[in-house]
Amino acid sequence: MNELPAIEGGKPIRDGKSPLRYRPWITDEDIELVVDALKSGQLSAIGGRWNTALEQELSKYLGVKYAVTVSNGTAALHVALKALGIGPGDEVITTPLTFAASATTILHSNAIPIFADIDRETLNISPASIEEAITDRTKAIIVVHLAGYPAEMDEIMKIAKERGLYVIEDTAQALGAIYRGSFVGSIGDVGTLSFYPTKTITTGEGGAVVTNNDDVARRARLLRSHGETGKYYYELLGYNYRMTEFQAALGYSQLKRIEEIIRRKEMFSKVLMEELEYIENDLVQFPRLKPYIRHAWHLFQIILNLEKIRVGRDRVVNALRAEGIEAATVVYPIPLHKEPVILNMADHGKGCPWSCPYYGRKVTYKPLPNAEWAAERIVSILIGPLYTEEDAVDTAKAIKRVLTYYRR
Known part of the structure; x- marks a missing residue:
């Protein structure tokens, strides 16, 4: 094997093969059900059958009483916050190492996001840091199961119960993940899901x-559809966050094979860990899998040991992509407490929610060393259900080639 990386002039690992990039797994049955929904002429959730069918199957799969489909994962978070009554004067604690919506939906609810640091071992929010962030204005915690790895829900639920706080589980990346025998999303007060194309199952856009x-279920149903309880009778100030019928038909079809999707992602990740074992704890480390969790494998996260590599993380990602591993990517390079929308205190006009008269204190965001450490070191491989064992071996070869070449 030519050890010179492709970015330095060598022959790419996947030379002669298609680049490894994410594609959703769409089957003939998926297409048939979407076409059926289109042919029905009933395209809206109002009066349709596919949203109801998807909600029933999600409830059954997760072991919860209610599922309410919405237009996307961000809408799901917004609805969850509003259904719990979060609003002006309230604080909600969340992680800084995640997609922006986990924090911006708090702002859209006219509440204030407060950030707790992460645990370096799992990259999820740290229960100890949550404790430190609680004030007399804290009303809820948004727990993100990052990359499909379940957060430490026992400790978090204990804190929430003792302090009288709601827990929202952001499972956008973790549908199908399990913590101590329970599906994530079913443990807290509310769970939110995303069905974006890269998620465990997809509806194109969509969530629940x-x-x-x-x-909470009753309020969520009202909030997603203008707060309407009867024809032109509006009880709550709601939104139009409905999912279409053809999206729901696709989600219903995909949900039937979710366990196969997760099994395929697990296979890829297992091969990758086995192939990379000899450089682990030297050039890289991975979030350690605990015996009481099942990872949903949205992302395979590689934490670089930058002290032993003579280039930065972005160069490593570009080098992997040059090898044909286009699934290599950088996610969340800026922790949310350092993003302009937070630092500049972007508002809804006239300072709200930051200077809301119900709030009454100035927010300052302190450094969060673990999140900042992780944000500059993580290389993510977006895992697709269509990847093969050969794809995993190629990915491992590319990682070993690039990191060995750039070793100090």
Whole structure:
């Protein structure tokens, strides 16, 4: 094997093969159900059958009483916050190492995001840091199961119960992940799902809110559809966050093979870990899998040992992509507490929610060393259900070639 990386003039690992890039797994049955929904002429969730069918199957799969489909994962978070009554004067704690919506939906609810640091071993929010972030204004915690890895829910639920806080599980990347025998999303007060094309199952765009709470489910249904309880009778200030019928038909079809999707992602990840074992704890480390979790494998996260590599993380990613591993990517290079939308305190006009009269204190965001450490070191491989064992071996070869070449 030519050890010179392709970015330095060598022959790419996947020379002669298609680049490894993510594609959703769409079957003939998926297409048939979408066509059926289109041919029905009933394209909206109002009066349709596919949204109801998807909600029922999600509830059954996750073991919760209610699932409410919505237009996307961001809408799911917004609906969850509003259904719990989060609003002006409230603080919500979340992780800084995640997609922006986990924090910006708090702002859209006219509440204030407060960031707790992460655990370096799992890259998820740290329960100890949550404790330190709680104030008399804290109303909820948004727990993100990052990359498909379940957060430490026992400790988080204990804190929430002792302090009287709601827990929202952001499972956008983790549908199908399991923590101590329970599906994530079913453990807290509310769970939120995303069905974006790269997620465990897809509806193109789409999401859902799941809960065992009767009142939260009722409010979520109203909030997603203008707060309407009867024709032109509006009880709540709601939104149009409905999912279309053809999206729901696709999600229903995909959900039937979710366990196969996860099994395929697990296979890829297992091969990758086995192939990279000899450079682990030297040039790289991975979030360690604990015996009481099942990872959903949205991303395979590689934490670079930058002290032993003579280039930065972005050069490593570009080098992997040059080898034909286009699934290599950088996610969340800027922790949310350092993003301009947070630092500049972007608002809804006239300072709200930051200077809302119900709030009454100035927010400052302190450094979060673990999140900042991780943000400059993580290389992510976006895992697709169509990847093969050969794809995993090629990916491992590319990682070993690039990191060995750039070793100090």
